[in-house]
Amino acid sequence: MTMIFGVPMAVFMGQLTLGLVNGAFYALLSLGLAVIFGLLKIVNFAHGAQYMLGAFAALLGFRYLGINYWLALVLVPLVIGGLGMLVERFLLRRIAHLDHLYGLLLTFGLALIFEGTLVNLFGVSGARYATPEVLQGGLNLGFMFLPTYRAWVLVAALAMCLFTWFMIERTRLGAYLRAGTENSQLMQAFGVNVPLLITLTYGFGVGLAAFAGVLAAPLYPVSPTMGSSLLIVVFAVVVIGGMGSILGAILTGLGMGVIEGLTKVYYPEAANTVIFLVMILVLMLRPAGLFGKEA
C-alpha cells in the first residue's frame, strides 16, 4: 500500500475528504461572520447561537409542524434571518455609532440569553434529527465509505458560498453593499437606503448561520450548546482569512478544515488547538490576515 507521511494512502485521502467537509462548514459559518463584519463592523458573537437556533428551528418545525428537511432548508434561514433583522433594527442600530467592541459585547450577551433559555427549555442532552431518506446510505469512494449526507453537505455549503460570493462581488446589490462599506454617507447621498441595506445584510449573515444549522442538524445532536464551541473556531477562521474578506473566509474555511483533519491523524490531541496556532502565526506575518487589506 502506498504510504504518505507514514499513513496509508487510503487513510490520508479519507482524512482529506473529511477535512474538506468540515472545512465547508467553517467556510459557510465564517462567510456569514465576514459579511456582517464587512458592512456593520460588528464581531457577531451570537453567530454560534444563531447557528444553533437554525438547527433547533429545523428540529421543532419537524416535530410540531411537520416541516420536512427540504422545506426547512429554505424556511429556517428566512425565519432566523428575520429574527436577526429585528435584533439589528432594535438593538444593534442603537449602538452603531459607538466603538465596535460594544457590538461584540452586545452579541455576546445575546448568545448567553439564547443558549441559557434553550437549555432550560430542552436540556442539554440534545435530540436527533433524522437524515432525509434520499440522503441516507453512503458512497464507496474506493479509499473510504463516505456517507451520502456528508457529500451533500459539501456540495450544498460550497454552492451557498459561491452564490454569496457572486451576489456580493458580481451584482448591483453587492456593489451597493461594498460601496456602503466604504462610505455609507456618500451612498446615502446617492439615494441608497443604507440603514435598510445594513438590516438586510445582518439578516443575510444570520440566515447563513441558520442554513449551516439546518445542514448540521442530521449530523450532530441538536443541543443548545452546539454553537458555542464552534464559535471561537469560526472566529479564528475569519481572522486568519482577513476580517471582512468574502473570498478569504471561504478559502480559509476549507483550508482550516483540511489542516484540522490532518492534525487529527498526526497529533489528535492538538486538533482543537491547531487553528489558534495557525492564527497566531498568520497574524505575526500578515497582521490583516491572509486576504485582508492592510489598514
Place this chain on the structure above:
Amino acid sequence: MTLIKKTLTASIAMAAAVSMSAHAEISDNEVRIGYLADMSGTYRDLAGPGGLTALEMAIADFGGSVNGSPIVVFSADDRNSADVGANTVREWIDQRNVDMVAGLVASSVTIAVTKVLEENNSLGLVSGSAASSVTNEHCTPNHIHWVYDTYPLANGTAKAVVEQGGDSWFLLTADYAFGHALEADVTSVVEASGGEILGNVRHPFPTSDFSSYILQAQGSGAKIVGLANAGADTVNAITTASQFGLTQSGQQLAGLLIFLNDVHALGLEATQNLLLTTGWYWDMDEQSREWSERYFEEVGRMPTMVQAGIYSSTMHYLKAVEAAGTDNPETVRAQMAEEPINDFFARNGRIREDGRMVHDMYLAQVKTPEESTGEWDLYEILSTIPAEEAYRPLSESQCKLVQN
C-alpha cells in the same frame, strides 16, 4: 480579668454542651441536607433538577422529619465548577450547619467538595460521579460513593465483550485524566481476558466531529471500537459511527460510560445492540418500575441510575439518622455501614471502609427499534455482575483508610 475568665468558662461550657449534644441528638433540631449538582450544564439531564425531585421524594416518603426533627433541603447549582461547588458546601457548613450533602456529579467538583467535607468533618453522599479515584486515592472518611464508578463499567463491559468473541479492540479515548484512566482499565481487562488492543486515538475534550477518528477506527481492522469517553463525546462518537456504517462493516461499538439519557437522546437507530454496564435500570423489575412510574409522574422523564441513587442514598441516610438518634456525621456514617442495602435500587449493597457502596451491577444491551415497545423501553438486562466482583477489590486500593 474576671470578665475574661467568666466568658472563657462560659464558652468552654458551651463548647462542651455543643459537642455533647452533637453526639446525643439532632443538631439545630433539624436534619439539613444540601443538594449540589449541575442544574444547567452538561450533566443537567443526568442528575440536575430531576435528582432534586428524587431527593424530595425520599424525604416525603420518609415522612418529612426524623424523630420529630424536620428535614430541610437547600439546593445549589455547581455549574460544573470545582470552586463554585467547594465554596457552596463550605458556606453551607459554616453558615447553615448543613449535615449532609447529596447529589455531587462532575468528578472535579466532587473531589473538591469531599476535601471540604473532610476538613469540616461533615458527610457527603456522592451519586453522580464516575471517577473511581473518588474512593481510591481521593477517599475520605466523610463521603460515600453510591451508584457506580468507572471500574465496574469498564470491567463489566470489556470482559463481557471479549467473552463474546470481541477480542481485538480499538479505543477512542477522551484526552484527559478521566479518559486515560478508563483506557488503562479497559486495556488491562481486555488483555487479561485474552484479547488485544490494536490501537487507540486520543481526541481532544470535548470534540464535536468524530468522523476522522471513526475513519481511523475503521482502518484499524479491530472487531470492537471502545469509547473511553463520556457525555456529549460519547453521544457524538456513536452518532458519527452510525453515519459511517461502522456496524454494517462488521465492527461493534462498546460504550464504557453511557447513561439512559444519552441513549434516549441518541435514539435506538444509532445505539442498537450497544453493550453497556449499568448500576440500575428503571424497567429492571417490579420494585424499580413502581418507583420509576411515581418519578415519571413528577418529572415527565424516566429516571437515570444517578437519580434513583440519590433517592436510595438519601433514604438510607435518613434511616441511619433515625436509628442512631443523631445526625453526627461519624455516628451516622458508622450506622450506614452497619446496615446492608437492599431496596428498589441496590441489591446486595454494603458500604466498604473506603466509602464505596458496592452492589450488583448489570450488563445491558440497547434494544433494536423493533424490540422496543415505548419511548423509554431502551435496555435489555443480559446478566448480573455480583457486587463483590464488580468493583475494584480492596486489595488493589490506594485509599488511606484501607490497610493493605
Place this chain on the structure above:
Amino acid sequence: MTESHVLKAPSVVAKRQRRANLRRNAFYLALIVLGLVAPFIAYPVFLMKILCFALFACAFNLLLGYAGLLSFGHAAFLATGGYTTGYLLASYPGLTPELGIIAGTLMATLLGVLFGVLSIRRQGIYFAMVTLALAQLMFFVFIQSPFTGGEDGLHGVPRGELLGFISLRSNMAMYYFVFAIFLFGYALIQRTVHSPFGQVLKAIRENEPRAISLGYNVDAYKLVAFVISAALAGLAGSTKTVVFQLASLTDAHWHMSGEVILMTLLGGVGTLLGPIMGAGLVVSLQHILSQSPLGNWVSVMLGLIFVVCVLSFRSGIVGELGAIYRKNFK
C-alpha cells in the same frame, strides 16, 4: 481688579483641589473601614471571592479603561497564577503562602511579557482575537500538563502559615491577608493611573497617532500596561487558589475572560471603583441565583445584564452615579 483676579485664581483652584483630595481621601478611608468591618457582617469566604475577582477586574480595567485594549484572554493569567501557586504549595509543604503567591504572580508576569510582545502591535478586534488565541493555547497546555490535574483540577492546596507563623486556617485571618493583597494591588493600579505613565496611556487611548507624533514609544507603553495588568491578574489568581485551596480549568476557560469583561463593563470601564462594584455585583448575583429556584437562569440573567449595560448604561454603575453626582451637586 484684573490683576487681583489673576492672583486669586490659583489659590481658588488649589483650594478646590485640596477639598477634592480631602473628599477623596475620606471616601477611601471609609471604604477601607468598610473592608475591615465587613467580615463581621458578611460571610468572609464570600467576601474573599469578591475581593479576588475585584482585583482581577481592576487589573483588566487598567488595560481596557486606561490603555483602550480589550483583551479576550485574561483568564490565562488568572489560571497561570493559580496553578503555579497551587502546584508549589501542594508539592512543597515547607513553602509559605506568600512565597507561593509571589511565584504565581511572577509566572503570570512572564506570560504577560510573552503575550504582550506577540499581541501588542495588533489593534481593536485583532488584539482581542490574538489574546483569545493565545489563551486557548494556554488552555491546551493546562489540560495536557500532568501538574494541573487536568479535568479533575488541583486539590488540597494548604493555606499554610503566613511568613511561617501566622496560621491562615481561620477564615478571618485569611480574609485580612486577602484584603491586604487587594489594597496593595489596588494602590498599585491607582498609582499607575495617576502617574505620568498613566497620563501617557490615556493620551494613547484617546489619540494614538498624536501620541506617536509627540515622540512617545507607544508600543512600549502599551506593553508595560499589559504586563502590569497580567501580573495583577496572576496575583488575583494566586490569592484565589490559596483561599479556596484549589485551582481548576474554569479559571482558564474563555468564559472567564468574558466574565471579567462583564464585571468591568457593569461597574464602569475606566473608573477606579467600577470594577470593584462590578465584581461584587456579578459574584453576588451568581451566588444568590445559584441557590434560588431561578438558579438555572444564571447565564440568561448575565446575558440580559450585558445587553442592558451596552444599550443604556455604557459608563457602568459608577460612571452613571458619577454623572448624577456631577449634575446635581456641582
